[in-house]
Amino acid sequence: MHDVIVIGGGPAGASASIYLQRSKLDVLLIMKDHGTLEKTGHIDNYWGFSDTMDGKELVIKGLEQAKRLGVQIKEEEVLDIEKDLFGEHKFTVKTDKETYEGKTVLLATGQSKPNLRVKGFKEYTGKGISFCAICDGFIYRNKKIGVVGNKKFMSEELETLSNFTKDITIFTDANELTVDVGDYKVCHGKITEIKGDEVINQVITENNTYDVDALFIAMGTPSANDFALRMGAIIDKNNIVVDDKHMTNIEGLFAAGDCIGGLLQIAKAVSDGAHAALAINKYVRAL
Amino acid sequence: MHDVIVIGGGPAGASASIYLQRSKLDVLLIMKDHGTLEKTGHIDNYWGFSDTMDGKELVIKGLEQAKRLGVQIKEEEVLDIEKDLFGEHKFTVKTDKETYEGKTVLLATGQSKPNLRVKGFKEYTGKGISFCAICDGFIYRNKKIGVVGNKKFMSEELETLSNFTKDITIFTDANELTVDVGDYKVCHGKITEIKGDEVINQVITENNTYDVDALFIAMGTPSANDFALRMGAIIDKNNIVVDDKHMTNIEGLFAAGDCIGGLLQIAKAVSDGAHAALAINKYVRAL
CATH class of the missing domain: 3.50.50.60 (FAD/NAD(P)-binding domain)
Known part of the structure; x- marks a missing residue:
């Protein structure tokens, strides 16, 4: 040691x-x-x-x-x-x-x-946006979860989150996906905005809108x-x-x-x- | 400026x-x-x-x-x-x-x-040993003052002290005196000890003993x-x-x-x- x-x-x-x-x-x-x-x-x-x-x-x-x-x-x-x-x-x-x-x-x-530089990111940090699956994942049992990332770090977070829900969408934020994520839904579009009321409820990309109860950030490497x-x-x-x-x-x-x-x-x-x-x-x- | x-x-x-x-x-x-x-x-x-x-x-x-x-x-x-x-x-x-x-x-x-490394130095610092003629000189009006030093810095302190008393002895601590000190008494011996009771009262050199009420340190350069x-x-x-x-x-x-x-x-x-x-x-x- x-x-x-x-x-x-x-x-x-x-x-x-x-x-x-x-x-x-x-x-x-x-x-x-x-x-x-x-x-x-x-x-x-x-x-x-x-x-x-x-x-x-x-x-x-x-x-x-x-x-x-x-x-x-x-x-x-x-x-x-x-x-x-x-x-x-x-x-x-x-x-x-x-x-x-x-x-x-x-x-x-x-x-x-720097993390995501999009409208709503700061506002919903701590209100559904989290940086730690092991810390906060359990809060979202059986909920709709988004996870942002494209590398090994993201897939480790994904593995942790999969203990809590199966309804997970991966957002690569227009980066190349370098890990295998099995059957999980993947959105390859650039994220343009985070929306919500009291807490987050939507991730908007350049092509689409996704409902989420939580968004976990695991971009690049930890x-x-x-x-x-x-x-x-x-x-x-x-x-x-x-x-x-x-x-x-x-x-x-x-x-x-x-x-x-x-x-x-x-x-x-x-x-x-x-x-x-x-x-x-x-x-x-x-x- | x-x-x-x-x-x-x-x-x-x-x-x-x-x-x-x-x-x-x-x-x-x-x-x-x-x-x-x-x-x-x-x-x-x-x-x-x-x-x-x-x-x-x-x-x-x-x-x-x-x-x-x-x-x-x-x-x-x-x-x-x-x-x-x-x-x-x-x-x-x-x-x-x-x-x-x-x-x-x-x-x-x-x-x-480092200042004088002799017995009694630490003990009488603040008890008659001073590092600033302008700060403390006035306390010793018409008293016996010693000043330790051999360069310009010492002679500047001497000038300040001369406003308060004429009974000043310069201790070079065995260093070469590089400034003119007029008629002041100069002791060229190495200082070996500082003595006193509540406050300083003697400077001991290798050859002699000097009574002082205060000792101002102005060794080397400031x-x-x-x-x-x-x-x-x-x-x-x-x-x-x-x-x-x-x-x-x-x-x-x-x-x-x-x-x-x-x-x-x-x-x-x-x-x-x-x-x-x-x-x-x-x-x-x-x-």
Whole structure:
């Protein structure tokens, strides 16, 4: 079992890994891609570089640095994180290739991607629009459920929801469906509006109108927020809430960088990583 | 008049200057040397560098970066900072070469250097040992005063103290005296102990014993803490106290990096600089 599993290889995740490794903990860093910096061409304001830096190049340098200092890095996609139900200090992290165990987990996957940008989305969030099948699925037993998504993440949510109802429609929001969804109805149109009264009751696409009692969002791949939410962590305005030790309300689950909000700058994410690492080191050594 | 005068060219000061310059403020950075990093050979834990970095090299890169983005940099030694007494938003910064004016000042001069490491020093700090002639000199009118130091900073304190008493002894603590001190008594020996009862009453050197009612410390060159103290800023356990906007209790006087305490790491200082810069930008634009 690893001491820490760090999820995310950007400034916060790599910075934390470097500090954790140097404090002689067993660290595993799991990363999917180079995050938002991958598309950031010119970085001038991160101290210590006399020339303009390319975002992706900087992330790669940070990972090389972590690797040089001994951090184990896996380029895999995290699909699920579970905390041991019996109160053990153990998290199980399932990726598209393997399953790993860690005493603690640090979420450092950057800012949560924007969700559906359509009329009614904000209005009905929490009023029938949900981001977590395991949290809210049971409310809609035998009701009409819509689920938005096109990848593995969606099909995992679908599987959970299928325990509660068979009346499920998948909305790909005009993205290519990359998973097998069996006999479920699929709407391939772009979503244009969400309607309702007190609560949601319709999803409007460019071609059609669908009645729903609930709409579950599972677009793209799960974000740090999605994992955090599933474990019962408190989220405030799309940011994971942490204490001054970077720990969420879930014991042993830490978060750093853009996913906890604040200044969305490399400098802040790197500093977050260092602070979180020191807190995790203390925490693990006291277990 | 500059919008901001940043004092200190290390991670916090340069990072802040870069952000301030990019927010189109008129920034002047004044620095004396490369600070504590000058002597730090191997830096491995600041994110973004695949190879080990040399501290001084890193500081120089940060300054080149600031310069490239348009920050004006002066290599001068700050001797005094004064806030306008009539409530104007104006600070006057006096260096060994020039006098500058700024609407705000950011102190980023690193951690305050250790003071006298002798028996009794801690015990009598605040009990006759003082760090500010302007703050405490008047208490010792016509008393026996010692002043510790060997440079310009000491002679400035001496000038202030001479308004209150003529019975002053200068202790160089075995450092070379680089300023003219006229007819004042000078003790060139190494200080070995501070003695007293309720309050200080003796300075012991390797060769002699001196009776004093007070001892003013003005060793080397003034630190951020020394400036802050003189302006009435609150210092706690050797750290300058700032609010969540990095402002001290003195309106318009900000501080960032090691001098405000917390994690003494580059990552934290750089992040401090970014945060302070954003707060200063808001503050200056609202003046």
